[in-house]
Amino acid sequence: GNSVTQMEGPVTLSEEAFLTINCTYTATGYPSLFWYVQYPGEGLQLLLKATKADDKGSNKGFEATYRKETTSFHLEKGSVQVSDSAVYFCALMGDFGNEKLTFGTGTRLTIIP
Amino acid sequence: DTAVSQTPKYLVTQMGNDKSIKCEQNLGHDTMYWYKQDSKKFLKIMFSYNNKELIINETVPNRFSPKSPDKAHLNLHINSLELGDSAVYFCASSPRDREKLFFGSGTQLSVL
Numbered sequence: 001g002n003s004v005t006q007m008e009g010p011v012t013l014s015e016e017a018f019l020t021i022n023c024t025y026t027a028t029g030y031p032s033l034f035w036y037v038q039y040p041g042e043g044l045q046l047l048l049k050a051t052k053a054d055d056k057g058s059n060k061g062f063e064a065t066y067r068k069e070t071t072s073f074h075l076e077k078g079s080v081q082v083s084d085s086a087v088y089f090c091a092l093m094g095d096f097g098n099e100k101l102t103f104g105t106g107t108r109l110t111i112i113p
Numbered sequence: 114d115t116a117v118s119q120t121p122k123y124l125v126t127q128m129g130n131d132k133s134i135k136c137e138q139n140l141g142h143d144t145m146y147w148y149k150q151d152s153k154k155f156l157k158i159m160f161s162y163n164n165k166e167l168i169i170n171e172t173v174p175n176r177f178s179p180k181s182p183d184k185a186h187l188n189l190h191i192n193s194l195e196l197g198d199s200a201v202y203f204c205a206s207s208p209r210d211r212e213k214l215f216f217g218s219g220t221q222l223s224v225l
């Protein structure tokens with residue numbers, strides 16, 4: 001079955017540091033890949049997505065590139081802010097119709113001023 | 114306007130009680146979901162409905178019963194609550210392609 005493995009947290013960084021949160025996946029075919037973000041006390045929101053190999057999703061300074069050869073979709077940001085503190089979830093959806101989103105276990109990110 | 118709203122936000126109850134959580138979306142989406150998030154933030158799908166029809170029913174105790182009176186509402190009823198049911202329950206909806214989910218802000222259930 002489909003699965004997502006993401007870097008265990010928590011991750012603590014100083015403001016303006018470079019961020020990488022690793023995500024790898026297992027799936028047959030050509031899944032779509034996503035990063036969702038959950039701010040404190042809120043539900044998850046879609047941050048970015050990529051639907052085919054070599055696509056780059058980007059939003060709010062975050063980027064992730066769909067790498068089929070390494071089955072990865074690592075999240076990066078060049079300079080993090082305190083407001084980026086949240087829990088980040090990597091997810092995938094298979095390409096066989098009626099599929100559900102499969103989420104990773106989430107990575108808690110804390111940015112200190 | 115809140116896109117996906119669920120009530121109540123907090124629910125504290127005794128073991129053995131029966132409780133309901135309500136969810137409504139005003140996005141015109143056909144598909145709605147219930148997810149359970151445990152204390153370690155692990156998110157697990159419980160149910161999904163498409164246009165009032167159950168399409169995903171994960172391995173969930175039958176004490177949990179979803180009900181969709183129309184495609185804008187998906188309620189979750191839980192019978193005989195147990196300590197292990199304590200979690201945050203999220204309702205979500207999605208358009209036809211089911212790739213982008215819109216989540217409610219969650220219901221924190223505490224069973225004492």
